[in-house]
Amino acid sequence: MPDAVIAATGLYTPPQSLSNAELVETFNAYVERFNAANAEAIAAGRIGALIPSSAEFIEKASGIKSRFVVDKSGLMDPELMRPVIPERSNDELSILAEIAVEAARDALARWGKPASEIGAVICAASNMQRAYPAMAIEVQQALGIEGFAFDMNVACSSATFGLKTAADFVASGSARAVLMVNPEICSGHLNFRDRDSHFIFGDVATAAIVERADQPVQDGHDAGWEILGTRLKTQFSNNIRNNFGFLNRAAPEGVGQKDKLFTQEGRKVFREVVPMVSDMIVEHARDIGVDPKGLKRLWLHQANINMNEMIGRRVLGREPAPGENVIILDEYANTSSAGSIIAFHKANDDFGAGDTGLICSFGAGYSAGTVFVRKR
Known part of the structure; x- marks a missing residue:
């Protein structure tokens, strides 16, 4: 069966950035209003007073300094505190598909080949705009791609699961090239x-093109990355959860309402995910004959700087040198499935033929994926 390569990647970054200071200003205004409105109940001990935050607390806890968002205005309004995204008609390109198409066009330009050579589209993401029709099919139509398309959601690990699926399609002959x-x-x-x-998340879109290794490289374009091995792992946990959806809206008032949006038990996640992912990386490297201590770079899921640094130390067996364990959290925050692809996209220009690295993701599920690559 033919080998698969990552031929190109693409990135779309929203034009609006929201700093910690701006986010905290809005949050603290909300806290002040809440505590004032509930002063009597707080004094009587019936409810607890909300605690204000600070930019320093956020950066120390996460490594995040700012994030990009599709709408900033609603997030800076203490009465609203949610993005203002006007609903579009069913005849218009949805906003999720729109940013996916922008990232895909960036990847296609770097690939140097027409979209008509793509045989399949995978939309692999945590936060789908709708259940159906599949977002991937909308992207497929917008780019004029034939073949087939589908969505997949494995939370923050969606991109590595998508790369594995794309590589399998290429190896089996289901498609000559796949856009994820x-x-x-x-x-x-x-x-x-x-x-x-x-403060955890930001908005973004990434893309990757996986194709057969025996396909010609366009003049003036990068030769891409040989996929040395892929591995996936899941283990059920409620410690990261999002019950968003109409089917879960029928709970009695006050019962389980918080979990209708993102919620997590951060300390439990840290204790359980860091060893799981570290061991998975080392074992996978051993099984494919790669020395993890010899990896030139780690492109990890951008979850939390403390998690990333701990995994980096465990995998490399030492403190990573500057640039070895890529961190883009400070600028982008946690971007769920896109984080490891942003890191890979922005920090690989100095690789020479034969240099190896690791794309790795981990998140809700629990789920984790490893993709070892070698520069062609």
Whole structure:
């Protein structure tokens, strides 16, 4: 069966950026209003006073300094605290498909080949705009691609699961080339009134093209990346959850309402996911004959700087040198499935033929995926 390569990647970054200071200003205004409106109940001990936040707290807890968002105005309004995204008619391109198409066009330009050579489209993301029709089919139509398309959701691991699926399609002959897109409008699913999580996510879209290794490389374009091995893992946990949806709206008032948006038990996630992912990386590397300590770069899911740094130390067996364990959290925040692809897209220009690296994701499920690559 033919080998698969990552031929190109693409990135779409929304034009609006929201700093920690701006986010905290809005959150603290909400806290002040809430505490004033509930002063009597707080004094009587019936409810607890909300605690204000700070930009320093956010950066220390997460490594995040700012994030890109599709709408900033609603997130800076303490009366609203959600993105304002006008609903579009069914005849218009949806906003999730729109940002996916922008990332795909960037990838296609770097690939140097027409979209007509793509045989399949996978939309792999956490935060789908709708249940159906599939977002991937809308992207397929917008780009004029024939073949087939479908959505997949494995939370923050969606991109590595998508790369594995694309590589399998190429190897089996189902498609000569596959486009995978990861559009994430995480701000539409985040509780901006929760001090522990309101700062975590940002919005973005990434794309990757996987094709047969025996296909010619266009003149002036990059030769891409040989996929050395892919591995997936899932293990059920409620520690990261989002019950968004009409079917779960019937709960009695006050019962389970918080979990209709993103919620997590952060300390439990750290304790359980870090060893799971670290062991998975080391075992996978051993099984395919790669020395994890010899990896030139780690492109990890951008979850939390403390998690990423701990995994980096465990995999490399030492403190990573600057640039070895790529961090884009400070600028982009956690962008769910897109994070590891952003890191890979933005930090690989210095690789020479034969250099190896790891694309790795981990998130709700629990889910984790590893993709070892070698520069062609």
